Amino acid sequence: MNILDEKGAMYAVVTLQDSDEVMVVPSNWVSLDKRHCYWPPFKSTEKCMEAVQHKPNPETEGKPWEKLRIIFLGEYDTFEKAKEGQKEIKEYEELSNPLKNVLPGIKRQRLDSTQEMSNNQLQPLPPVTPASTSRMSADDKDELLQMLRDIKSTVQENSAMLKKLLKDNTVSEVPSSTSVPPKEVKTSLNLPLRTFEDMERTERELNTTTTRKTYVKYLSGLGGFGNRDVIKNIMQHVLIDDLANEFNWQGRGNKKPFSQLTLADVIREAASKRNVPRVDCETEIKKYLSYTADRLSRKRAREQAGPGLEIPNVLPTLVDDQPDMAWDFFDDI
Structure with missing residues (x-):
């Protein structure tokens, strides 16, 4: 290698x-x-700095020196000016790349002489250096550094927000199998609703933000395995079948529209915290309401028949290779 x-x-x-x-x-x-x-082979930082100031030839001092790959940033007349340039460049790089300090440093590795590229190989592009900053006035440099500090601060704030969002998302995605079983969930809410008076009272209460949050927290904690199970658990805890039988989704016929209730919005919000999409939530509510009459008839048949007699489930059961039925027709009920 040729040395200056x-x-x-x-x-x-x-x-x-x-x-x-x-x-x-x-x-x-x-x-x-x-x-x-x-680079000198000294283990002591002090000895390395002393060598830098005394500028010995690399082939001296009796021990082989490391040969390192570098990006050349600039030359200076004196050691003091070089130190000032080093400080300015470090501050520039730190502020322009605030995430750089997060990554662990990589130890310098020895380069064997056989790793040198031959002259006929492609040469790397010349490095971009902050030399242009030397032509700036002091005020311009101060303004640039302040802008970079602001950017660094914004990045740190965004990183903190991202960590919080990731933490909240992790909590909301806990599998339903780890949730507290419905029968063990305790609440001071007056549920399930049994009459229209109960429904009207609840609709008024849900206009209060605190009450709404309480309902969402309670209903989202009921758990369930899959979308259908989640909505079934919620609906069973919200209203009894006798009251549910008075509703369908759109309010067709002599039924009242469940979709227009504030309670429906609360159920959707609670279901979303169990990762149930809005469309799936509404579909499962439609199913639940449409089966209410059948559930009531089977319940009354069991009551009349007395204990020991099992009433078969008359709901159609879909086999695995049979396509699921469309539920849009419930809107016409």
Whole structure:
């Protein structure tokens, strides 16, 4: 490797590519193509800094020196000016890339002489350096640094918000199998609703933000395995079948429209916290309401028949290879 002649030696500021450190080195340690430099084999930081200031030739001191890949950033007449340039470049890089310090540093690795690229290979593009900042006025530099500090602050705030969102999302995605079983969930709410008077009272109460949040928290905690089970658990805890039988989704015929209730919005919100999409939630509510009359008839048949007689489930059961039926027709009920 060709080394700059000692008579013309100054100081250079370089970035060590393997460790990403910005260092001051004597110019006589830098190769003529400014792509490599030698580094002394001293373990002590103090001895390395002493060598930098005294600028010994790399082939001296009796031990082999490391040969490192570098990005050449600039040259300076004196060691003091080089240190000032190093400080300015470090601050510039830190503010322009605030996430850089999060990543662990990579130790410098020794480069074997056989790893040098031959002259006929493609050469890397010249590095972009902050040399243009040297032409700025002091006020311009201060303004630029302040802008970069603002950017860094914004990145930190966004990172904190992202961590909070990820944490909240993780909590909301806990599998339903780990939820508290419905029968063990305790509440001070007056549920299930039994009469129209109960429904009217609840609709008024749900206009209060605090009450609405209480309902959502309670209903979303009922759990369930899959969308159908989640909605079934919620509906069973919200109203009894005798009251549910007075509703369908759109209020067709002599039924009242469940979709227009504030309670329906609360159920959708609670279901969303169990990862049930809005469309699926509404579909399952339509199913539940449409089966109410059948549930009541079977319940009354059991009551009349007395204990010991099992009433068969007359609902159609879909086999695995049979397509599910469309539920849009409930809107016409």
